[in-house]
Amino acid sequence: MSNIKEKGLYQISRLSASNLSDVSKLHTAVYNKAPAPGFFDRKYNTAYTLVEHTGFIAYNQELQPIAFYGVIPCFMLIDGKEVLCAQSADTMTHPDYRNKGLFVELANRTFELCVQMGIKFLFGFPNQNSLPGFINKLGWQMAGQMDCFVIPVKAIPIAKLAAKFPVLKKWYSGYVDIMLRKYQLHQAGIPGSVLMEGFDGLSRNNGYLQNKTYSRTHVINVDGGVVWTKINNTLLIGDLSVSPANFTLVMSDLIKLAKKLGLQQIQFHTSRGTQLHSLFKLHYKAVDSFPVIFKDLGDDISTDRIRFTFADIDIF
Helix, strand or coil: CCCEEEECCEEEEECCCCCHHHHHHHHHHHHCCCCCCCHHHHHCCCHHHCCCCEEEEEECCCCCEEEEEEEEEEEEEECCEEEEEEEEEEEEECHHHCCCCHHHHHHHHHHHHHHHHCCCEEEECCCCCCHHHHHHHHCCEEEEEEEEEEEECCCCCHHHHHHHCHHHHHHHHHHHHHHHCCCEECCCCCCCHHHHCCCEEECCCHHHHHHHHHCCCEEEEECCEEEEEEECCCEEEEEEECCHHHHHHHHHHHHHHHHHCCCCEEEEEEECCCHHHHHHHHHCCEEEEEEEEEEECCCCCCCCCECCEHHHCCCC
């Protein structure tokens, strides 16, 4: 094992192509569920930015992975110019090694690596349990709050039933493909709606969209509205290109599609102040979603006009 540095009883190694399998092992230990084959290889392959494998793994004395922190380099379009930044992504600590300062140690090493790589700032969407650690221990700044819109669908829960029985999973995946065939657009994603509205936001260039293939998503055309979606017991809208005049029709038919797919819910997360937020709020209740946080790495980049939708978050 190369590039290992000792820290007391632990050893810390930078993420690399050769140890990505250890991230999968740790994920299995933490969540009791193995990730899809090659998931982390694709997720941390950001060669299109000219920097990749940005993170660190901690090992115990038996060289078993016990903690990981990684960020995903990407480009943010600010005033029309691409700025190298990175999204805070996976934070994992083995249950037997929590509350020992490993998260802070790995995060600080990652921040130092980001500076060396020329990354200008970091952004993230932590859950409520992680938020205090980022703010109080790592110096991140709270910048805003996204909202979530949950649209209930009266449907037989086919997707949930299929998820419980492995023999049905493959069948359901094929069923989804058949049902989406007439809507499917053969493209990897869609341009950011926030950019179309004049805000700053993520550059969804070809490299970014290729990186995002670590999760299976679909781009579909519903009554002239283009929807970037992910099917995961819920119909998740990552982003949406729709005119205000056509919004009600698109959502009505999207609800009908969700019903055919046996999905009991549609979800969309977006920054406040966007046009899509206003359109959804006219028809559906908004509830607090992900906090949006930033960490400046010394370049004093203005992040005030950056907005996001769910497609920009690494879990989509």
